[in-house]
Amino acid sequence: MSGSPAIVARDLVKEFVVSHSGANSLKTTILWFRRARVETLRVLDGVSFDIARGTCVAVIGKNGAGKSTLLALLAKVYRPTSGVIRAEGRIAPLLELGAGFHPDLTGLENVFFNGVILGLSRKEISRRIDRIVEFSEIGSSIDAPVRTYSSGMLARLGFAVAVHMDAEILLVDEVLSVGDLQFERKCIRRIEEFRESGGTIFFVSHHLDTVRKVADRCIWLKDGRIEADGDPAEVTALYEDRMGR
Amino acid sequence: MVAELKELWRFRELLWTMVEREIRIRYKNSVGGFLWSLINPLVTVLVMTVVFKYLVGNQTENFAAYILAAYLPYMFFQFAVMDAAQSILVSLPLLRKIYFPREILPLAIILSNFIHFVLALAVFFAYLLAVYLIHPGVWPFQITTLWLPVLLVVNLALAAGVGLAVAALNTFYEDVKYIVGVILYLMFFLSPIMYFSENVRYSSALQGPMGDLVYRLYHLNPIAALATAYRKVLLAPQAVYVEGRKVPPLPMDWGNFAVVSLICFAVLVGGYALFNRLKWRFVERP
Numbered sequence: 001m002s003g004s005p006a007i008v009a010r011d012l013v014k015e016f017v018v019s020h021s022g023a024n025s026l027k028t029t030i031l032w033f034r035r036a037r038v039e040t041l042r043v044l045d046g047v048s049f050d051i052a053r054g055t056c057v058a059v060i061g062k063n064g065a066g067k068s069t070l071l072a073l074l075a076k077v078y079r080p081t082s083g084v085i086r087a088e089g090r091i092a093p094l095l096e097l098g099a100g101f102h103p104d105l106t107g108l109e110n111v112f113f114n115g116v117i118l119g120l121s122r123k124e125i126s127r128r129i130d131r132i133v134e135f136s137e138i139g140s141s142i143d144a145p146v147r148t149y150s151s152g153m154l155a156r157l158g159f160a161v162a163v164h165m166d167a168e169i170l171l172v173d174e175v176l177s178v179g180d181l182q183f184e185r186k187c188i189r190r191i192e193e194f195r196e197s198g199g200t201i202f203f204v205s206h207h208l209d210t211v212r213k214v215a216d217r218c219i220w221l222k223d224g225r226i227e228a229d230g231d232p233a234e235v236t237a238l239y240e241d242r243m244g245r
Numbered sequence: 246m247v248a249e250l251k252e253l254w255r256f257r258e259l260l261w262t263m264v265e266r267e268i269r270i271r272y273k274n275s276v277g278g279f280l281w282s283l284i285n286p287l288v289t290v291l292v293m294t295v296v297f298k299y300l301v302g303n304q305t306e307n308f309a310a311y312i313l314a315a316y317l318p319y320m321f322f323q324f325a326v327m328d329a330a331q332s333i334l335v336s337l338p339l340l341r342k343i344y345f346p347r348e349i350l351p352l353a354i355i356l357s358n359f360i361h362f363v364l365a366l367a368v369f370f371a372y373l374l375a376v377y378l379i380h381p382g383v384w385p386f387q388i389t390t391l392w393l394p395v396l397l398v399v400n401l402a403l404a405a406g407v408g409l410a411v412a413a414l415n416t417f418y419e420d421v422k423y424i425v426g427v428i429l430y431l432m433f434f435l436s437p438i439m440y441f442s443e444n445v446r447y448s449s450a451l452q453g454p455m456g457d458l459v460y461r462l463y464h465l466n467p468i469a470a471l472a473t474a475y476r477k478v479l480l481a482p483q484a485v486y487v488e489g490r491k492v493p494p495l496p497m498d499w500g501n502f503a504v505v506s507l508i509c510f511a512v513l514v515g516g517y518a519l520f521n522r523l524k525w526r527f528v529e530r531p
Binding site: 093 | 258259262263265269270339340341342343344345525528529
């Protein structure tokens with residue numbers, strides 16, 4: 001453990017307001033105001049952990065256990081209801097299937113746009129652009145509008161941008177199924193390189209095999225609480241055992 | 246709000262990139278590009294000129310220029326607000342994935358509309374020059390045009406304030422954009438765009454102290470005040486026919502304009518504050 005932890009979470013609580021009427025218009029709000037049935041759903045209920053730099057952490061758990069919410073809190077998409085979550089350094093979320101790409105712009109224009117959203121300056125992107133294009137294996141199509149791309153190409157380009165951000169923390173939400181086997185290997189190699197250079201990875205997965213292969217630490221979330229936290233082999237075994245598999 | 250502004254400044258490059266992206270997208274798929282978006286105001290002005298000059302019998306000289314001078318700013322305001330209204334909703338999938346100051350989305354749309362408006366003004370000046378070359382008469386450009394940047398800043402502040410508020414509210418209640426659409430339509434007729442402010446001032450229905458008060462209130466509406474200001478600043482004073490009488494043009498009322506400017510900046514601060522209050526809940530919208 002070198003220096004301060006990369007990610008710190010303390011008593012993290014996140015509640016969502018669930019409305020059954022789906023109040024989406026003024027009319028429903030006004031009409032239903034008196035009997036608005038507002039329920040709060042506690043998705044994360046007091047989660048605490050420290051993650052050291054250079055660790056690859058896997059989060060497992062059933063659907064609705066709060067995995068994606070945790071990732072979103074880390075990406076600063078949500079604000080916690082209470083508690084803190086803090087990350088040191090630049091965070092690069094792997095956007096699924098090029099979320100944030102505009103269909104009418106070319107691949108190259110989208111790379112710039114995506115890079116700037118992720119917090120790079122244009123100059124920094126210019127310096128990386130050749131490597132990004134080469135990594136994505138898009139070739140000359142980089143100058144075509146991305147609406148002409150296949151879903152595999154989109155995913156590859158999105159991945160290429162994210163891994164060239166030189167971020168300190170990489171957030172991965174059940175991706176890596178981004179194309180053919182060869183590209184997947186390349187991604188995994190790239191992630192290994194990222195770790196060797198001291199980067200922290202935080203990923204959510206349902207593939208326990210991947211978790212065992214890749215992660216150094218595994219957090220099992222159950223109903224918004226940490227059920228188990230530790231060695232991936234042990235935690236996944238416990239998980240499988242409890243799930244009756 | 247200071248913290249929010251600092252954060253916005255930190256992300257300024259994203260803002261410029263988004264503005265550039267908006268402009269690119271707008272002109273990407275059409276050959277005519279920018280020219281197409283000028284067709285609407287030009288056709289409107291053409292129709293208005295024909296209707297007013299030949300059917301209604303309005304004798305105001307170069308009426309089209311006076312309409313354009315007020316109509317282009319109104320169009321900017323309308324498009325900026327209506328486009329901003331949708332800006333958060335259409336980007337929700339992105340917002341759910343990644344952090345950046347949310348106000349960048351509506352601001353980028355408002356700024357790209359603003360750039361567009363400035364280009365349209367350039368065309369407006371070209372139009373003035375063309376009319377002058379075809380019908381040489383009085384030199385059409387005024388020294389008061391130097392005030393234009395001040396008007397533009399006030400106008401932008403108003404559009405940004407209203408745009409931010411509408412964008413935030415429309416994310417939760419999609420009725421907002423329809424309500425705003427109706428209000429904008431009313432504003433169009435409640436502002437001196439298709440007529441002159443002198444028409445209101447000298448209207449026989451609005452005389453006496455009551456009429457003065459109505460005129461005062463009428464010109465506290467920022468859109469009305471801006472429409473008048475653009476005309477007074479960009480074009481030569483123009484005698485107007487009110488109910489058959491020719492009345493002298495009123496001078497530019499800078500006192501009123503100062504008050505309206507304050508209102509516009511208050512709207513900007515208020516709109517931004519409202520946006521900041523709501524912005525963390527966008528992604529949690531039901």
